[in-house]
Amino acid sequence: MKSSIRRFLSGVAAAAIALTGLALGVSSAQAETTENKDTGTITVTASNGTAGHELTAYKIAAYNSGEYAATSDGKLDTSTFKYIVDQGDESAIETALDATSISATASGTRTKAEEGLKQLSEDSSAAPYGYKQGTNEGESNERKFADKLASLKSSTTSTWTPSYSLQMTADKDTNTFTATLPEGLYLILDGYTSGQSAANSTQSVPMIVGTTFANTNIKDSGNVGKVTLKDTSAPITKEVVTDKTGTKQDNNPSYNTTDTVYFKLTTKIPNYDGYASDPTLKNTKTTRQFSIIDTFEAGKFTDPNVESVYDGDHLLTVNSDFDVTLSSGTGSSANNVVTIDFERLVNKEPKAWQGWNSGDTISVIVSGKLSTAATATTAGSTAGTGADTLGNNNTVQLEYSNNPSDTSSKTTVQGPIVNVYTHRFTINKIKADGTALPGATFQVSTGSTPLKFTKDDIDGAYVVNNDDKNATTDLVSGEDGKIVVKGVKASAPGVTYMVKETKVPTTGGYLQSVAPTYTVTLKDEFKNDSTNPARASDTATTAGDDWLIGLQYDYTQDGYKLVTAGADTTDAPTGDTATVKNVTSITQLPKTGAAGIAMFTIIGVAVIAVAALFAVRARKAAQRA
Known part of the structure; x- marks a missing residue:
């Protein structure tokens, strides 16, 4: 995947599991404690805001508190560190480990689950976000483990009841979730609530992160205890442009009625790593959603049309890469709602273009004629945003899948409302x-x-x-x-x-x-x-x-x-x-001289008429002579 794309969606919904808590290859530790009274913290940064998200941390394993130590340079002494798994959690962890390529057996004082976590922490993968690009297939062992463990907790026939869990506290001012909880390794799941009132965001994929260390002698703990929420957002922008090329914005949007008005819509393809796809477009739960809905103010425009659609510099084709539908908006029988649906493209339907990447810029030029029923004004408004009652507006929304496990669930993003005038x-x-x-x-x-x-x-x-x-x-x-x-x-x-x-x-x-x-x-x-x-x-x-x-x-x-x-x-x-x-x-x-001007005009006309009459008579007399 291109690095520029990764930068654009650095917090994408398909992001990889946080490796910052899977610390650290471990050596044998002598003591084994089933209770952990020391605490640490976890901080999750929600780059796209906390709205719509509800994070819960579920304990996977405890640290061996009171036994692990610091090295002379203030880092964790891995030879003194181990994970301790509660007996009630062992079966679920072993099942999740079986979904990976890890083969673990009990060793010394470590159980199979604890030995597997040791090997898991040593695994690394260069795969973007832990998935095979563009799929929901886990590539790294960390991703496979996290997804399987999440399914054991979240399925309708849940087979794992974690020994400890805590809902994290959201702070919308700092865009973070925080929790103070017993030291250990945690699975964090996002109980995302979709809907237009929620943020421009998606449900995070499962995350695994360890708490900070209670041992204050560890001065350099790296990024342990910190992770970025694995969600994504997608922009939708809109502006009036001067013509169908869309190369120049129109900052004086004044038109005659029946003139054609052009609008440019711009978005980016979300990162669908971690999302299932269905090239047949038949299974609603695995068919990725991505569409732009452009709405002309009811009754104020006619002849809506999609002029062009581009992925970067590549011209996309209607009925192959995308579909266009027209529908009626509230209060009008006219087709004033234009939907540009990219299901074919993002699900890689066989005849769709296959060369797109997550983060690609999609630009659409739509047009409509300003209706003879458009609002015509004689004065200006107080400058603002949104719909101007003295103008004629056009608005846009973006819809895209927001749940990796159910692609039919969508986030709706409200874009700008722009106005044109007559x-x-x-x-x-x-x-x-x-x-x-x-x-x-x-x-x-x-x-x-x-x-x-x-x-x-x-x-x-x-x-x-x-x-x-x-x-x-x-x-x-x-x-x-x-x-x-x-x-x-x-x-x-x-x-x-x-x-x-x-x-x-x-x-x-x-x-x-x-x-x-x-x-x-x-x-x-x-x-x-x-x-x-x-x-x-x-x-x-x-x-x-x-x-x-x-x-x-x-x-x-x-x-x-x-x-x-x-x-x-x-x-x-x-x-x-x-x-x-x-x-x-x-x-x-x-009485301004105009009467005199008019008199001279009338006299002049009369003189010309009389002259013409005499000329006619003279010609006739000459003919008779």
Whole structure:
């Protein structure tokens, strides 16, 4: 197994038995004591937290307290040390030893069980975590012994009732379990409780560790009495990215409705050493679980899709390495929950790629279109984490097997929730007297291209829709004079929309020559969620997870200043609503010179018309001559 992988999951669920208590090849000691009144300590460090774990220490053998001694340099004098096994524990220990390659017989003052423990402590193995890589088959004698002894204690037909046991004390502040107990060698079992409320962790494989020494003359005891919990955790991160390559995070996640939004999900393959596997995927108790569940906010996205899945640089294949399923989320009939299931891969189903390793990075690009029913906002929020009610969110979870003896038991890890945004503005169409004016037609353009819209059946707003063949570029003011434009994007430098009245109401005598055109520029401001651990690249400093904290509307008025902040002012709009007047006479224009401009415009048009009339008449007269 690659060293980088071992570093990533140094506390993996399949980790090897702790050799720090199997001290020490032993020589004969003369006295044999069945009671041990001296105490030592065991400390278990839980790197992934103590939540969900309940550790119990079961005595295997005592030290020969009061008889073992220290050498001149403060280390244990192994010639004076031995294990002492209680008679009631001998049968179980002998059975566990029989599962190894050790052949032990009673010798001198040592029983078969004590002689076997001596040989066990002398065995060493370079096998990762004591298992054959990627399997639940013990390779070292220590691992075989620990697993067999644990099965004698934990099975429904338990055949071993240890002579002494003690539940260890958890300290969540230091992420440790501690116990003070009679000196000796112990089997530590983890009564793990799975579930989303528990830590991002798995059940530890059985551990064997010896206590510290009561003899204070031993100044250098190495790591005796200390062990790291043999569990694992797996990360799940998420961020918005700019395109399907996923190479760049999107720190300005503002979109038009019907735009495609891309998200990058990242995790690592847990270490499954110690876990059974089933390439046929038929036995739920031995089929490893590993899946990513991505959820688009119900009703706010359409067309969910898995764009690509990679193990490192290797492109994985759907229906060979993984499966994709769509299901409905709460509150919507749309398929907004996407599950990417890697059962085939991690169980080495025959047609799946066989080249993966524990600790490999899995990256997934998923996409969805921002729905015409998406939440459109006119303001920013207070920057935070999780789901923003003014945005449209996407969340992710990871599920993976957490129990070496039952792979159907899973840990669920909640990943980041990220948001994307779209915006709105309003055209308030009025008469010169300030009352509502229905029937005016507008177009909204970016550059020279009019946007296409469909009408929201619920609120009557016009929503950007590039997917509907029946979408229109014409927006018509309703009875209240309002046109609500939804589903438009913004940016930090600003996205400018040109709003043009293309058709003045045909009734009411409104001047056609003074139909206003104006622009509105939407500028947004975001703040990064620094709690999101996702990174799009090694050089990235912020994830693509940003909260909209500000939205600004900047206007340029028409030449007649018919586009204002309200009916009774000539000031430019400043918020999300622009008031737009139509007039029936130039006398109704604002008294700012615009009436004169309009007069010259009208006179100019009339002069041109008269000139054209005279030209026509002159040509006709010439033809008759």
